[in-house]
Amino acid sequence: MRRPVIKVPVIKTPVMQMPLKYAPVKFAVTLVSVAAVLAAATSCSPTPEAAESKSLKIVYQKTDSFTALDAVMQDAKKEFEASNTGVTVDLQPIQANDDDYGTKLALAQRSGDTAPDVFYEDTFKVRSDVDAGYLLKLDGYLEKWDDWAAFSEAAKEAGRADDGGIYAVPLGTDTRAIWYNKTVLQKAGIQVPWQPKSWDEILTAARAMKAASPDVIPFNMYAGKGTGEGTVMQGFYELLYGTDSSLYDVDAKKWVVGSQGFTDSLTFLKTLYDEKLAVSPAEALDANVWKKVFGEWFPQGKLGATVEGSYTPSFWQKGGAYEWAGYEQDMGVAMFPTQKGQDPGGVSMSGGWTLAVGAKSRNPELAFSFLTTALNKKNALAYDINNSQIAVRTDVASEPEYLAANPFVKDVSDLVKVTHYRPATADYPRISTAVQVATESVITGKQSPEDAAAEYDATVRKLVGEDKVLEK
């Protein structure tokens, strides 16, 4: 017997038309979006002088855990609009992580119609963005700005490009250190304040913590592509710059390959991850692992120590993303040691962000004037305190309010003496990714430190060419 075929009403869409329309449209959208960017890329012709519009577009980053700059910008907007009648300040915060913020900013800068007048710019991108013609040279304006003298000499360098001109004004700087939970260390019988003198002392302490409380993560260091720039700034470079090697030879302007220090640094990471002294590789590759570090593991006493920035207290202080009243008592800070304790005994990395004026701005005078409002003493002080930045204005640095912002200001500021900066060349972002890939291969067990280092060398040679590498 044959079962009668029951007619089932299908969703009443004209089925044979839908697919034909749907798929090509979607495909087209993908193509269009890729190509739209290209269209923008090649059509950077300057827009003809439009009617003088007295409006300034300000672009900066704002995230759930980074609102300090937004607060400063809101204040500066009020201040500026009050003293400049007829001018509207159009604040356009971008909600994105550092990488995506950079991409969005670069895309906006390709056309005069979308380019911002004043924007938040990472120091290590200043040089390549000046090359790209995105930043306005500020020398002429700075001469007339009295406050410029208050900036520390080192900080002024952050905005200098290859032609010697200044293109950006720093908001603040930062350093990196070991942050540790005193309770976890004391449980393992380690005396606080703790200051390891070499890599071996870190491993010894971490093993002791593991033995004393098996479910804590003793000593975490970021690795892999997930944490992006965090992997290298708060992790690999503290290791590499503490060996006798480095990433880049500043004098020769060449990238270092084949160094023992590079392999040693990878080996150290391998030891941490293999002995389960750090998080599991799967957790390390999660781009959000840092949120757990600040939001859960440290406050709950599940993490012994990690390498993080001087801005760390900004997450825990009042109004921060992960308020934690006890951090001032529970946490300690130590300098990251050099490999075998060789001079200068410690190592740190510095970055920091700046404000810059867009080269395509239609009101450069006004834009610079807004920049000076956003960076005046009052606003700089508020920003440095709320975001736990190391002050770059000497008048802010000597303010009692700044020094008393949290118990760690002095410790992390002292690290400026041993700090290093990333090579701010246009090749840098790719090299950084190559380093991240090497760490990822090692902690996941895909490659031995030697093989990963060899692959890194090959990648660097391919990226920058034989004439820009140095065998060390």
Next chain:
Amino acid sequence: MRIRRFLRLLPVVPSVLLLLVFLMAPVAWSFYASFTDAALSGKAARDPQWVGADNYVRMFSDDSFPLAAWLTVVFVAASAVLGQNVLGLLIALLMTRSRRAVASWVGTAVVAAWVLPEIVAAFAAYAYFNRDGTLNQVLGAFGSAGPDWLYSFPLVAIVLANTWRGTAFSMLVYRAALADVPRDVTEAALMDGARGWQRLAFITLPLIRSSIATNLMLITLQTLAVFTLIWVMTAGGPANASTTLPVLAYQEAFKFGDIGYGTAVASVLILLGMVFGAVYVRLLREQKS
């Protein structure tokens, strides 16, 4: 006569113009940019230089490109051609024989995944395959600890997710096609003593061949372009274990700022889509003649 023909073509002119401006022009740009060193920052951003076929040469000496091309082929074959297509046909066939209520429930459940916006579907899939996600919680309830799917089996996870998301489309196409199969032919076969699978293989499938070809073409092109799902679930990782060509193109162009190389990868992707398209169109034409 000529004027009338021209007048008849007039209504399509706007759509042709729109296609030229919004589809062909970007493709042409992308193709052009792939021969330059266009970049997001640095000197090349201000003044991109013509570099000939350098980007394409680099592509084939770069380890990540062949891997991405291979992963793309596996992803398309496994999630579209096998997953969505076969599963869609199977569900459509079962629906013709099941009760009305069952069929409409199944239909709704399958279509639900397709109705979701891509980003929502991607988050749902992420929440499902995540280390502490639904799948591992269900496995945990039965006492077995699941692996970290997105880390240990990223390709499997995105293939399953894309199959889940796209099957509804094939199901709808085949539902319509099966409804058009004349009943007298199947009945005649039945009278001749053909079994179920024989009727399927020798009567039903040949009759819906053109729908199969159309469906395959569309889902292949769709799957080639899948980006959001993969980006949200694994971001192409760990290492490059789930970096398909669209993800690679995005990373090169927007993460590393190398628009020239990124568009070169995109151009290869377009060519790949055209090859697939041409093959299917040919299949369609052959059976018509």
